[in-house]
Amino acid sequence: MSEEVKTSLNRREFFSFLAVGWITFGAAVTGLLSFVFRFLYPNVVFEPAMDFVAGFPDEYPEGVDERWKNGFGVWIYKKDGKFVALSNICTHLGCIPTWLPAESKFKCPCHGSGYYPNGINFEGPAPRPLERYKVSLNPEGKIIVDKTKVFRYEKGEWGYDGAYIDV
């Protein structure tokens, strides 16, 4: 006589099969979802670098300078020996304001927020001033603007080290 053929699983075996099945299924779904998640991020990002060398401070005139606005989204503002890098993103809804030299203000085309040249908001719905990026001098004496670090006025960060440089 051959061995008795098993026709059904016992309780312990059933649960171990169930566990293996669920773990496999879960792993497969997680793997697929991770592909989907990966798909949300672009393969190549055509974005300018987050920091750049902006030349010597005395190359800049007093007031607002737009030379880095189109490439890096930064306005350079120099006034009374202080040198700051302003973000060009409106604090209301993220549009790109226009610099109006005649009126001496930044004006947002989306909802009409207005900012003084130093970045303080004074008209329209903008709830807070423009953000400032970190500026520092490299050993050659050139300015480095680092967009990864922002300084926000309403948090009292404009007086911090790096929010401005004295020139």
Add this chain to the structure above:
Amino acid sequence: MVKELINYLAEPVYSFTAVTAFFVYTIKKPEVVGSKKFGLYSLIAILVIFAWMLADPVFFSVISLPDNIPIIILNAGVLGTWWYAIHKGVENDKRIAAGEGPIEGTPENREKVWAWPNLVYTELFAGIACTVFLIVWAIFFKAPLEEPANPTWAPNPAKAPWYFLGLQEMLVYFDPWMAGVVLPGIIVVGLIAIPFIDTNPKGNGYYTFAERKFAIAGFMYGWVVLWIFLIQIGTFLRGPNWTFYGPFEFWDLHKAVAENNVNLAEYFWIKGLGMGLPKNIFIREIAGILLMGVYMVLAPIWLTKKWGQKYLQSLGTIRYYLLMFLVLGMALLPIKMYLRWFFTLKYIIAMPEFELNL
């Protein structure tokens, strides 16, 4: 001369007030606005004035943008159906007052027809007509092909699609979190909640005005004045830098507008009490927080003793407070607009530290 006057009166503070006043008049005197005579005369007047305005090159250049043509169709549709509904409602109200019952309830109008083929055929042909219309539209008004998107540059003015321009105009008076997320969310939730709040069977299947005054007035104010009319402002009266321009005014980039918006906290502490702003942001914003508390919480409770009493009785507690929340939330928009126009008030509660402003 006349054009300058129109430019001046088109300023949102006047035109919005005028439209609101006309809306209130429509609600108070529907029998005047809903009469055939009024409809005919105002149609002729609108067509004549519109033709005269089209003769102006500046106005024509704005109105003939492909983006703006749907709004003309929308205006004609909304005004036409709104007047027609009032007209039919007033006619029925007269019949109901005379004890005859609505015109839709008369025996000759009670005939029943089958959904198939009567309704399905109509829907099929409406669908085909819409498709043909859209194809012809797409052939005549081509979508613009512009340069690649540039994250460091924005067109001036930067305008949303035409159906969202009312929302964009709303954003001028609010924080993006409020006008972009919370208020549209309340609009959607409010529209979904209408069948729950409004269980009044009157007006089902027939036009009426007098029996549903509050419901019609409340809904149509939000729709016609706060949505459609703000689309008009956003489309035709907002130019570069989102500055106001009259319908006959050239969009001059350098139009100077003196504006200096102030938060309620600054009014309260600096101008009112003559001291500096407190360091603690909750104490700083206490006036605005108290004001909003009174408005959103105490006002509905207080109203239960006055105007809201009959609604509290007919709707029950939960429905009543939901209704009050929605109505008061809707009223925030005109209130905030007038505060901005008259007091250059920026925010009632301003907590940019938490990205929370109202």
